[in-house]
Ligand SMILES: NC(=O)C1=CN([C@@H]2O[C@H](COP(=O)(O)OP(=O)(O)OC[C@H]3O[C@@H](n4cnc5c(N)ncnc54)[C@H](O)[C@@H]3O)[C@@H](O)[C@H]2O)C=CC1
């Protein structure tokens with residue numbers, strides 16, 4: 190396994206990769222997409238902060254890439270949709286830098302209130318710049334928090350600690366959280382008209398881009414301040430400058446910008462009422478150590494065990510649930526391949542998880558099955574893009590939970606419908622992974638092994654005929670399972686110790702009494 194670590198990822202996370210046997214390649218930020226595309230060839234995971242952007246074009250040749258890891262919170266610099274289409278997991282570590290980002294916002298709050306940067310710059314320039322730098326006290330002032338998530342919630346708590354009155358706007362808070370606690374919620378317009386200082390803590394998405402447009406900022410209280418330590422592009426920078434020049438907004442502190450690094454000639458740099466920091470929100474040693482180790486653990490576990498944490502394009506799977514589902518995973522993949530062999534162009538897949546289903550998270554299992562079923566035909570299909578691919582290829586996937594396990598603790602039943610035929614497979618993990626029934630006929634085999642599936646006339650001598658053909662070809666029979674279909678025909682699943690070549694298969698097919706034969 191090979192991980193490419195761009196953008197100065199903290200060494201502690203890289204050490205975890207090395208300890209787990211990964212090769213670690215460290216790189217400066219890669220800003221040229223074509224160079225990044227080349228660097229991603231032969232790489233299993235890539236780690237980035239905000240400097241290395243990962244657009245769709247960078248993924249074009251990355252056939253081995255399984256995970257894009259964002260050592261931080263915001264994934265707006267990664268084309269998540271393109272990654273999902275290509276079956277690549279995108280992970281982040283938002284809990285690691287919450288405190289750092291919140292403390293930076295609070296630092297900017299104090300810096301704005303007391304003109305710290307201007308005072309410092311004047312002092313360094315040999316002045317005594319006391320006049321004109323009278324500030325205001327924060328206690329009793331109103332702080333409007335846009336986005337009451339991890340960082341916004343922490344900022345709210347800290348601001349209350351210094352005596353500020355805090356309210357928030359967050360239309361997506363879970364019902365369980367909304368209205369609870371001591372931070373009242375307001376509409377955006379209400380919050381902007383109410384607050385002395387507005388601070389942003391939301392991700393940048395299509396919906397939030399330019400949330401603070403000229404119109405909405407005109408709705409802010411005259412003389413109010415603005416802090417954006419969340420993302421460039423949430424605030425219309427030109428409109429902000431204009432409103433500061435008009436005196437409608439008294440000042441602002443920006444840590445994040447539409448273009449990063451901020452161009453040397455940006456008009457923002459020339460405005461004395463703006464405090465600017467170079468995207469420093471997460472730049473504490475504690476936060477960098479935390480995001481790199483959290484991310485490393487997530488990626489190593491994901492690749493090694495299938496456990497999913499901190500993934501923005503796969504449902505989470507706890508270690509406990511992974512333990513429960515884990516033993517099923519290899520079976521799901523081989524059943525998917527078996528189903529693809531039996532029904533080459535399926536239009537409908539019905540999956541029944543029968544028997545005991547408590548503590549079984551079926552989502553990763555279904556995704557694995559569908560990925561193997563579709564991936565056999567073409568393209569790169571992984572659990573990440575399996576359901577999208579199914580929809581795109583016209584395969585309906587229906588899942589049922591519960592029902593009779595037919596004496597098994599857990600029994601998986603598959604019905605694979607194609608245009609010409611429908612096949613049914615039942616499998617279990619009981620006494621090892623195995624198929625226990627094929628098209629209603631009791632027949633046992635391990636779908637992870639090399640198996641010849643046979644339909645033959647139900648008459649004496651068939652086992653001997655097939656056995657001697659295989660023996661003559663030097664193929665060893667590991668197991669020979671037979672089941673009578675009750676229609677004058679029999680089914681056999683012959684487990685062999687190696688794949689049987691085409692010539693040998695043709696000879697077998699030509700054996701009198703053999704009606705069909707497939708190697709899976
Ligand atoms: N300056 C820096 O170095 C850092 C910046 N960030 C930025 O901060 C953002 C927030 O991070 P977290 O708090 O960890 O995320 P989070 O997901 O915990 O919280 C985001 C909150 O914003 C809310 N939200 C989404 N759209 C909204 C809208 N239109 N109006 C109001 N609320 C909305 C969500 O409901 C959620 O509660 C990140 O997405 C990232 O862009 C994060 C870390 C460091």
Ligand SMILES: O=C(O)CCC(=O)C(=O)O
Nearest residue numbers: 238239261262263471472
């Ligand atoms: O890695 C960084 O310095 C920026 C962190 C950030 O913006 C984020 O986590 O969203």
